[in-house]
Amino acid sequence: MANATPRTRSARRSDGGRPSVLDDYKPYLDDRWNEGFINAWKLWKEIVPLGYKGSFQRVRAYRQKKRTSPRPMIAPPP
Structure with missing residues (x-):
């Protein structure tokens, strides 16, 4: 699990x-x-204990936006 805390x-x-x-x-x-x-x-469920007070729907919408955004292309090693 990542050890990040909200900024x-x-x-x-x-x-x-x-x-x-x-x-x-x-x-x-x-x-x-x-x-x-x-x-x-x-x-x-992970961010609620960190203090997040927003809705699940907001997290789902953010995740959906991430899923539909293009990922950077990484060239395979030669």
Whole structure:
């Protein structure tokens, strides 16, 4: 399991949008995603004890967005 903790909430997101209740937990979710852990329900259950007060649906929507975004291409070694 990743040993990440949520970062301090900022007034504005780096992309200029409004802050989301999920913003503080996105680095943790991204780390878990990169480890291959993509079950939204289980991810939600992991961040609730860390202090997340938002809905499961918000976590599911974030995970869905990650699933549909293109992943970087990595060339195979020669």
